[in-house]
Amino acid sequence: MLGLTVHRKKNFEDTITDTTEALKKEGFGVLTTIDVKNTLKEKIGVDFKRYTILGACNPGFAHKALQTADEIGLLLPCNVVVTEEKNGETKVSIFDPMTMTKLVQNPELEKIAREVQEKLIQVIHHLHE
Numbered sequence: 001m002l003g004l005t006v007h008r009k010k011n012f013e014d015t016i017t018d019t020t021e022a023l024k025k026e027g028f029g030v031l032t033t034i035d036v037k038n039t040l041k042e043k044i045g046v047d048f049k050r051y052t053i054l055g056a057c058n059p060g061f062a063h064k065a066l067q068t069a070d071e072i073g074l075l076l077p078c079n080v081v082v083t084e085e086k087n088g089e090t091k092v093s094i095f096d097p098m099t100m101t102k103l104v105q106n107p108e109l110e111k112i113a114r115e116v117q118e119k120l121i122q123v124i125h126h127l128h129e
Contacts, residue, residue, distance in 0.1 A: 002093075002095060002096060002099055003081075003093040003094050003095050003096050004093070004094045004096055004117075004120055004121060004123075004124050005091060005092065005093045005094075005124075006091070006092050006124045006127045006128060007085075007089060007090070007091050008089060008090045008091070008092065008127060009089050010089075010090060011088070011090070012050050012082065012084045012090055015082050015090040015092060015127075016052060016054075016082055018126075018127060019054065019080060019082055019092050019123070019127060020054065021126075022122075022123045022126035022127055023054075023056050023080070023123055025122075025123075025126060026058075026119040026120070026122050026123050026126075027058045027060070027119065028056040028057060028058045028078070028119070028123075029056070029057055029058075029059075030054045030055065030056055031055045031056070031057050031077055032053075032054070032055035032077070033052060033053070033054055033055075034052065034053040034055075035052055036048060036051040036052065036053060037049065037050050037051055037052075049083060049084055049085075049086075050083065050084035051081065051082070051083045051084070052081070052082045052083075053079055053080070053081055054079070054080040054081075054082065055077040055078075055079060055080075056077055056078045056079070056080050056094075057076065057077040057078065058078075058116065058119065061112060061115065061116050061119075062076055062077070064112050065109060065112050065113075068106060068108045068109045068112060069104050069106055069109050071104075072100065072104065072109065075100050075103070078094065078095050078097060078116070078120065079094075079095045080092065080093070080094045080095070081093045081094075092124075092127055094120050094123060094124065096117060096120070097112075097113040097114075097116040097117050097120070098110075098113050098114065098117050100113055101113050
């Protein structure tokens, strides 16, 4: 499994707002927002469900990780995906930073990834409320 996931009974817009706020509570900012539905429609003319990728970053952890493994920037920022499901509910999936430790064997990076994972689990808990 690549991510931490929560299903919500809230609409898409509210879930984007709630997710951004939950990330903020845990020290993450949203650096990028990619509206996949609109991009696919504009670029290749296909219809797709509402699907937004939020590029979340905690500068302190990013700095530590980059000092530990320079190429870790290839896996940053932490992507958060918000999708609208067929029943009108939403799903939030957050990249699990422990996945990085399977690609990069580095004990110091594993320690950082575990700390970030704990914060992101808290984001999931905020979204359950």
